[in-house]
Amino acid sequence: VSKATNVPLARIAVKLAAGIKLKDMDLKSWDNINHIAVKEAVLPFNKFPEESIFLSPEMKSTGEVMGISNTFGGSFRRATISAGNILPESGRVFLSVNDQDKLSAIPLARDLFEIGFEIVATSGTALELKRNGVPAESIFKVGEGRPNVVDGIKNGEIQLVINTPLGAQSRYDEEAIGRACIQKGILAITTLSGAEAAVRAIRSKRKIVVKSIQEYHKKE
Structure with missing residues (x-):
């Protein structure tokens, strides 16, 4: 701060x-x-492949980074990149949300579609999106059949994951999906607020102009 x-x-x-x-x-x-700053934790799961990806009271981050610019989207994008994550500008997004998040996920999915992303989703999420006019392709969950979402991630067919799990089976799926994302260097987002921030960051895909923090403070 x-x-x-x-x-x-x-x-x-x-x-x-x-x-x-x-x-x-x-x-x-x-x-x-006049500027906005976003702080992001650095979680080195790619360095410790056997470590659980679930957060707990145990300290797992190895530091933090800050993205700063004149817009929220630009700052979130810089913070995400600085933490070692990639925000895709096109491709396919896997979307799976719990029942409580389904209605809130519709405008998010619509934004992603308008930006130019293709959407693949689990059956329940895909059905809800189609009902509301958002094109979505269905894909199997981890235990439903093959090819499933993990296969899609490993095969390079999915560039971004948005998954808000709820329940024991969903937690098992999240572990498998999360590990596949780490192996492929794909960003996995587990909250709708985080996904909405990512959309704003993707929309701000202007060339990043580097300035020192002193330059930001000089104008104020």
């Missing part, structure tokens, strides 16, 4: 602990900040 805002929060905290009031400090307003 200090890097993003150019406000030395740790120094301010020390002064507060020493009894100095905020009103007595010469603090600039955050309202003048």
Whole structure:
């Protein structure tokens, strides 16, 4: 936060602990900040293939990165790339959402289709998308038959995965899908909010102009 805002929060905290009031400090307003910063954790699952991909209280990240630009999409894109993930600009998206997310996933799928992606989905998700005018091709879940979604990932037929699992069987599928994505270097997103952010990042596919963080703060 200090890097993003150019406000030395740790120094301010020390002064507060020493009894100095905020009103007595010469603090600039955050309202003048014109850029957006996005922080992303770096999870090195590709370095430890036997490690469980599920997050837990155990520390698994090896650091964090920050993407900064004048738009949310641009910042999310930079943070994603800096964390070692690839945001595709075309290809096929695998979409599988739990029943609670199905209605919310429709505008997301429509956005992806309008950008130019083909959509493949599990039977329930594909049916809901087709009912709402979004073209989608059905694909088997892990235990339903072959070729299934993991086969599609391993064969290079899927470039992005959006999967919001719920339940024991879905968790098993998520493990298999997640490992296949790690092996192929494909981004797997497990929340709709993360998927919506990714869509905004893909839409901002302008050439990245590199600036120092001091240049962002200089204008404010």
